[in-house]
Amino acid sequence: MGLILGLVMGLSLLGALKGIKMFRADAKVPSDLAVALEVGASRTTAVGSGLDRLGMRYAPIVLRMMGPKRVNEKRRKIDMAGNPEGLTIDRYAARRAVYGALGGLGAFAMLSSGSIIGALLMIGFGYIWSEVGLWAAIRKRKDDIERTLPDFLDVLAVVVSAGLGFRQALERVAEKYEGPWADEVRITLRQMDMGVSRRQAFDEMRRRNDSEQVAMFVTALQQGEELGAPIVDTLIAIANDMRRTDAQNARRKAAKAVPKATLMVTTFMVPATMILMGSAMLLGSGSDLGSITGK
Numbered sequence: 001m002g003l004i005l006g007l008v009m010g011l012s013l014l015g016a017l018k019g020i021k022m023f024r025a026d027a028k029v030p031s032d033l034a035v036a037l038e039v040g041a042s043r044t045t046a047v048g049s050g051l052d053r054l055g056m057r058y059a060p061i062v063l064r065m066m067g068p069k070r071v072n073e074k075r076r077k078i079d080m081a082g083n084p085e086g087l088t089i090d091r092y093a094a095r096r097a098v099y100g101a102l103g104g105l106g107a108f109a110m111l112s113s114g115s116i117i118g119a120l121l122m123i124g125f126g127y128i129w130s131e132v133g134l135w136a137a138i139r140k141r142k143d144d145i146e147r148t149l150p151d152f153l154d155v156l157a158v159v160v161s162a163g164l165g166f167r168q169a170l171e172r173v174a175e176k177y178e179g180p181w182a183d184e185v186r187i188t189l190r191q192m193d194m195g196v197s198r199r200q201a202f203d204e205m206r207r208r209n210d211s212e213q214v215a216m217f218v219t220a221l222q223q224g225e226e227l228g229a230p231i232v233d234t235l236i237a238i239a240n241d242m243r244r245t246d247a248q249n250a251r252r253k254a255a256k257a258v259p260k261a262t263l264m265v266t267t268f269m270v271p272a273t274m275i276l277m278g279s280a281m282l283l284g285s286g287s288d289l290g291s292i293t294g295k
Contacts, residue, residue, distance in 0.1 A: 055094030055101075062093040062100075079208045081137035082180050096130040103127065138210065141180045146213045147245070148181045150239045153217070157235040166231055167192065184209065199225075213242050 031135055063071055075089045103126015110118035150172065159169040167189070174185040191201040199222060206218040217238055224234035 051095045051098050052091050053094075054141065055097035057092075058097035059090050059093035062097050063089070066093075076207070077134060077138065080210050081134055082141045082183065084133070084137040087134075092134075099129045100126045100274050103129075142209070142211050144179055145181045145184070145209060145211055146242075148177065148179055149217065150242045150246075151240075152177060152181060153235045153239040157232050157239070160235065161232045167198075184214075213245070216241065216245075218265070 006182045035045050066074070071089060074092060078087055078089060078092060081087070103122050106125065107119040110122055117286065156169055156173050159173055160166060164172065170185055170190055174189070188201045188205050191204065192198060196204075202218045220234055220238045224231065260269030
């Protein structure tokens with residue numbers, strides 16, 4: 001066991017020395033990764049920045065191994081997560097290289113000690129740990145957007161009814177909000193400023209968000225524009241539909257929670273209560289337990 005620990009510590013020290021050498025050397029970094037490291041340096045954490053720099057040389061290799069299709073899918077998921085902490089596809093590849101190396105070293109150490117289960121866990125860590133934060137960020141961002149969107153549309157309808165145009169109203173209301181939905185609106189407005197058509201900009205918004213409410217908003221907005229419906233009535237109708245959908249989802253979740261709670265009570269609490277009551281009755285009866293315990 002001491003030999004294994006010594007080997008792991010030696011490999012860790014070798015990796016640290018290699019990392020220091022990389023920092024001091026003028027390593028040629030791919031241009032897109034260099035931009036990602038520079039732009040995201042103020043947004044990411046110290047740990048994330050360290051992981052990026054350790055794995056930056058191997059990011060192109062990881063991207064080639066993933067293939068163009070998976071790279072595009074992963075880039076879309078990063079957009080859906082809102083680029084948390086300055087995450088880009090190149091940063092993702094760098095971190096995946098580091099986690100993969102750590103998982104491989106851990107699996108080797110576990111196999112050397114005879115723990116197959118531990119080796120499998122380390123392999124799983126190396127493979128999915130880079131995905132865990134991405135999944136959590138996507139889910140949190142989706143919940144934040146769906147919670148903010150109905151109130152945003154109500155305020156937007158009031159501002160539009162006051163006489164401002166739709167685009168000016170979007171900009172004015174987005175300035176008063178913070179969070180992922182306000183960021184999405186600002187991105188859309190920036191695209192429109194750069195010459196992208198309004199329909200295409202909102203299509204891009206729908207693509208960046210895996211949310212039924214965002215898709216409902218974009219679809220209803222485009223249909224109302226095509227049919228010539230008043231924008232205020234369209235916004236109010238969308239907000240009401242979203243609140244109705246939220247209420248239905250809440251009732252559905254509550255209905256699913258009842259069987260789960262019943263299963264937990266039946267599986268754990270009822271047997272434990274019966275054992276406790278039986279033990280109390282047996283101890284309170286003054287029976288001789290010697291015949292049971294054999295003493």
